[in-house]
Amino acid sequence: MHGLSVRLSPEIAYRKDSAQFILQLWNTANPPLSKCAANVGLQLMRNAFSSDKHGIYNCGIIDLKKNKIYFPKLANSEANALLSAELLSINHLWKHLLKQANTPKGSVIAPSPLLGDQP
Secondary structure, three states: OOOOOOOOOOOEEEEEOOEEEEEEEEOOOOOOOOHHHHHHHHHHHHHHHOEOOOEOEEEEEEEOOOOEEEOOOOOHHHHHHHHHHHHHHHHHHHHHHHHHHOOOOOOOOOOOOOHHHOO
């Protein structure tokens, strides 16, 4: 099975009072870290690292190039809904690209329908 995987490896973890924090460092100018990409990364971190076993972590991304810190602003359920929609879209696009890659040259592939057009 072909799929997309994401590796999460935050560089900083610390505890302040009773709160736990994990931080990912973004030290790349190209591509720049957009607010949208930061929000997706934050939600992936919250889903991966906050659990009954590990406790609740406050996740953040530090953009070292812009000297800016991103923390989640959406409620967890809202962010999960947005992330699920993005992942569904990426998965659909990935499957379509794999289908194109495995199609003999000269064949015609119907364009991929928009997510809203699916049953």
